[in-house]
Amino acid sequence: MTARVTSAKANDIYAWQDASGLYRVKFDADREDKGQGQESMPVRLAKPYGGDVYGFHFPLIQGTEVAIAFHEGDPDRPYIAHALHDSRHVDPVTEKNSTRNVIRTPANNKLRMEDKRGEEHIKLSTDYGGKTQLNLGHNVDAIRKLRGEGFELRTDSWGGIRAGKGIFITADSQPEAQGKVLDMAAVHSLLTQAVSQMESLSQAASAAKAQLLQYEQQQALMEEKLLALKQAVLLMSAPEGIALASGSHLQAVASENIYMTAGQNVELGAKKNITLAASEKISIFTETEGIEAIVAKGDLISQAQSGNIEVIAKQNISLTSTTEGMTFTAAKTLTFTCAGGAYIRLSGGNIELGCPGDIMMKQSKLLYSGPASMQSNIPELPDSGPQSMSFMLLDALGNAAPSTMKVTLFDSKSKEQIWSSAFNDGESGCFEPPESENFHAIIGDDKWTSLFSYNDEHDIEDETDDDLDFDEHGPQYDGELNEQDKE
Structure with a gap:
């Protein structure tokens, strides 16, 4: 017998079932005017596969035509044998697309499998937030025009790829899926x-x-x-190249090291500026072809603001000014020496010439006059003073920590106390540690109830032992200071 699924709600867009998942149906032969949703006893839905917490579950909504069967022919034990398409609900697969196998829900969540030879594809999609789709194989649009081949995972909304044990992305070929998944x-x-x-x-x-x-x-x-x-x-790996492009910014960040290796060239170009900065050292080395530094316009400036500049060449050193002059300036002494022992020293207001051999002077005239001097223009270099830092301690509401709280710093190796300060209105005193020094910071009251980590991994522990055992708790502040003051 045929019937239609009913609901107690008019124009219900969802399945109407009881706590056991049973339906109500109205038999096509039933002419009685019964209450909506009360047209029959509760009936089960037969499924091709089902069990305790598993099976096929595709709820039927109001108006769906179904075929009713009776268990062992008992008219008091009806059940829904299967659902039917009819003139009002035409089968979405017809002679126009008979090569397609489709699972589609009323909200257009869809799994489509195309079996047309030479155009096989699978599409998994949902309309939430626009369109989110996984397309595999021969990918086509709504009018079956080719969009591409292979696979496409796309969305009009946000996307994320996450794998807790690692991700391997490669363009290296593995024909016919031969080989291991992580073949590297x-x-x-x-x-x-x-x-x-x-x-x-x-x-x-x-x-x-x-x-x-x-x-x-x-x-x-x-x-x-x-x-x-x-x-x-x-x-990530690709045999013929990898390109990263951005219409705005491109950022590469590593909490430890960044390695760049090229079998041939590494080329950096910028329409405006290239800036290199390091808190310790910048080292440049070439093995065979040398280093060039050329400025088409502007100045070439080299400074050692707290150390020496050393220029050494195995052969010649040449300094040339093509249109102007050259000036050598020293705050104290300017000395020119040669391997044979001859020298010229300018110091204070004096000039000293010395050599173990002869001094030869060739000139048309030798003019003498009274004393004269030239003012030296000694530039003032920036002073990179000692580093300093302080701590601020606030609660979740932004209130300052009580004065009973204090911060104590310990050397990361010897674990000896190197500094301590109480908090005044939520802020500690200033501390000037040695340059590039690693240390542990413990913040709390007399019983050290709160432990904080500088690297933003905030560990909050209850610890009443007055003996501070770093091996047990691990470093609570392990950071390296840079040239900027930290507060």
Whole structure:
């Protein structure tokens, strides 16, 4: 017998079921005017697969035509055998698209599998937030025009890809899905080659007494983290190139190191400025072809604001001004020497000439006059004074910490106390630590109830032991100061 699914709600867009998932139906042969949603006893829906917490679950909504069967022919035990399409609810798969296999919900959540030979594809989609789709194979639009091939994961809303154990993205070919999922032979070869290149350059730099490259750390990164995704990393590889493009900004951040290796050239270009800054050292080394620094317009400035400038060449050093002059200035002494022992020294208001041999002077005239002097223009360099820092302690509402709270700093190696200060209106006194010094900071009251970490991993623990055991609790402040004051 045929019937239609009913609901106690008019124009219900969702399935109307009881607590057991049973439906109400109105038989097509039933001419009695019963209350809406009370046209039949509760009936079950037969499914091709079902069990306790599993099975096929596609709820039927109001107006769906169904076929009613009776268990063992008992008219008091009806159930919904299956759902039917009719003239009012035409089958979405007809002679026009008979090669398609579709699962689609009333809200247009859809799984479509196309079986037309040469155009096979799978589409998984939802209309929430616009369109979110996973397209596989021969991808087409609404009028079956080709959009592309392969796979596409797209959305009009936000997107995220997350894998807690690591992600491997590669354009290296693996035909017919032969091989392991994490087959990294190609990227392994590239990474090994990069480490080998850096090792070779590091050896050349060592011979020249230049800054060594940390190729051992690159080797450790490759072997201990990247290969086989031993740790939670993102590894990307492509045999013919990778491009990153942004219409605005592009940022690369690493809490430790950034390694860049090229088999040939590394080229940096900017329409305006390129700025390099390091809190410790910048080292430049070339093995064979030299270094060029050319300024088409403007000045070339080199300063050592608290140290020396040393220029050494195995052959000649040439300084030339093509249109103006040259000035050598020293605050105390200016000395010119030669390997043979001859020298000229300018110091104070005196000039001293000395040599173990002869002084030869060739001129048309030698003119003498009274004393004269020239004012030296000594530039004033910036003074990078001592670093300083202070602590502020507020509660969640922004109120200042009580005066019973204090901060104490301990040396990260010896664990000896190096400074302590109470909080006054939520702020501690200023501390001037040694440059680039690592230390632990503990903030709390006399029982040290609160432990804070400088690297934003805030650990809050209850600890009443007066003996501060860093090995048990781990570092609570482990940061390296830079050239800027931290407060």
